[in-house]
Amino acid sequence: MATLRNYSLLLIPIILIAGSALTGCGREKGEPLFVYCGTSFSKPIKEIGEKFKEKTGAEIEYSFAGCETIFPQILLTRKGDICIVHDPFADMLKEKGVLEEDRVVGRITPVLIVPKGNPKGIKSLEDLARPGIRVALGDPRFQTCAQYVHQKLKEKGIEEAVRKNIVYETKTHQELGNAVKLGTADVSVVWNFIAVLNSDSLDGIWMKEKFPETKIHVCLLNFSKNRDLARKFLEFASSKEGIEIFKRDGYI
Known part of the structure; x- marks a missing residue:
């Protein structure tokens, strides 16, 4: 795999989706739990957050961004309680000394996506x-999955040929899925959950190539000011109920 870029330089403003004011149920200070979450995991984490609120009365404030953006945000602000990221970012947080504990809740891998019925007969990376x-x-520059894909294209000697066919390039997997759904593109390569969540309009195609195992981690940050509540969230998200939510949404 190509060397990951220095994400500490990618300081993009935090996009916050704030919860409503706390009711104080089950909380000592009435402060919301602050959760960083990779955009790829927003659907299951929102559901887990709602269930957690039902159980504890706790409000949650989210910061959704790419994992490549979350990493420098955490180092810069030293704020927050929980983060949900994929490999290799949990290890990078450990190396920086800000991760107290993490648990694996699922895995993701690159797949091809095509319109339902695969009208172009695409079966492999070579077809791109x-x-x-x-x-x-x-x-x-912003996507781990794309780094994996370009490395494979380079190894096969077809990177330049594929570049000539690129009609759309973006940061997010959701936008890539939409490009294929709307007919802007014939094919894309995304994390496998996109194929699962859009199975009514897209077909996912597993590839013969082996990519690095990419695990999803729920992490407790060691500067959390809501340590007890954050640990409860960590335990719930990594419980059988939490993992089933990830699994159902395609995070195998």
Whole structure:
């Protein structure tokens, strides 16, 4: 795999989705739990957050962004209680000394996505180099999945041929899924959960290539000011109930 870029330079403003004011139920200070979450995991985490609120009365304030953005945010602000990221960012947080504990709740891997019925007959990465195939890919400057894909294309000697077919490049997997759904592109490569969540309009195609195992981690930050509540969230998200939510949404 290509060397990961220095994400500590990617200081993009935090996008906050704030919860409403706390009712104080089950809380000592009435402060919301602050959770950083990779955008790829927003659906299951929102559901887990709602169930956690039902159980504890706790409000949750979210910061959704790419894992590549969350990492420098945490180091810069030293604020927050929980973060949900994929590999290799949990290890990077450990190396920086800000991670107290983490638990694996699922896994993701790159897959091809095509319109339902696969009208172009796409079966492999090599097909992305076929003349006339419109390709949507993630931007490798901001996407781990895209870094994996470009490395494989380079190894196969078809990276330049595929580049000529790229009609759309973006940061997020959701936007890549939409590009194929709306007919802007014939094919894309995304984390597998996109194929699961859009199975009514997209077909996912597993590839023969082996990619690095990419685990999803729920992490407790060691500067959390809501340590007891944060640990309860960590335990709930990694419980059988929490993992089933991830699994149902395609995070195998």
